[in-house]
Amino acid sequence: MLFSKPNHPKIMKTTVAVLLLTFFVSSFRLTGQEDLMDLIGDTKPTTEYTYATFKSTRISLGQSVENPPEGNLIFDVQHHFGPANIGFNDFFGLDQAITRLGLQYGITNWLAVGIGRSTLEKTVNGWVKIKLLRQSTGEVNSPVSVSYFGDAALSTLKWADPVRTNYFSSRLSYASQVLIARKLSNALSVQLSPTYIHRNLVEKTTDDNDVLALGAGGRVKLNNRVSLNVEYYYVLSAQTAKDYNNSLTLGFDIETGGHVFQLFFTNSQGIIEEHFIPKTTGKWLNGDIHFGFNISRNFVLKKPKEFQD
């Protein structure tokens, strides 16, 4: 039998002592509710992903790192009125407007696609936005969220000169952006958006076909439901920087229950990247300030699996 003939009494004693100790420890049952809480205290470390860096998929004009959630279809109505400095006869720009109607859909939580049509140059555009990296803490640490945004735009205007040979490809222009964002605190988020725009056909021979720009934007939450947003695109390509102005937008996100309204003031008339980044003609100091808004409505087309019957 075990321990019946201990050939080393010291070991035997130690064993008994250890067993006794374990027994006493296990019999010292912690009592009270606080100790029960300890049993379900913080367990294994997990990765916590940052959410709601911005309230909407756009900061104001430009894209944010946010995507429509998986299975959600968003209907966008975007509106830029005319410049305020045109005076009372056009009611400070409200008589004129550029409108874009669009749809965007989250195929997965990291992949979204969108289409839309803008009245400026009767342009149809289609895009894809891919989340490459999500800001997180815990097991996986990432200081920033990174997304790629790629857009192709097709102008459907009649040819300026129908007599010459016109190519379909001349109607196309493209925008590519890398969106790098960080939610610094619950109230403050910032984003950098390096942008490359290519136009197959430009108006003048001196115009840049390729335009590089650096976008910067951010939001400060004024309270839980209202945030102040700022967005600026600095054009790097020399000729375009000379002929056009940088786009500056100041706006508010107002969340009312299920919707987010975005109201803003901008010197850009165009709504899509190919228009407002390289072709902004307005100047804030001249009063070329356009009032604008985005309204979006979410439709859940595919429910999360927990809610599927």
Next chain:
Amino acid sequence: MKKLVLLLIFSLTFFQYGNAQRYLTKNGQISFFSDGPLEKIEAQNNQVNSVLDVKSGDFVFKVLMKSFLFEKALMQEHFNENYVESDQFPNATFVGKITNPEAIDFTKPGTYDAILEGKLSIHGVTKQVKEQGTFQVSTEAIVGKSVFIIKLADYNISIPGAVAGKIAEEIEIRVDVRLDPLKF
């Protein structure tokens, strides 16, 4: 003599192991419902932590707010951002006690009505509550269930003016936890 001591130790420890005093779960369910004129809100959480001490009648819950899943992702975001402010108040807890232990025999399979009293903390506000529930005792586990109503205003959860009157001010909470004996 030594053998006797050992035997005593083993039998005592065995006795303890055989009769679990504490029951625990880390994947209990809590769901809530509210049916307002504008928005029907439904959410569920399948990662509820709970421990029951059948001897003392102590019963505690810990619920990670971010683990609540909503049908509408936007609603989930707003729930965390604006209503319960999950970054600031990550957990909801209940620390309470069974007040009618004489009516429940945790050693005998069956369904028992229970009354629980304790402190419910949501959104940084702690309230003394008294709710009813049931325990279904079987040889393998104890299933605790309860349905009760809370008022959002009691926990400083504000409804924005724009949707006031369209979102229900009371929500129904359903608790369903299957607690397994804790052996250690």
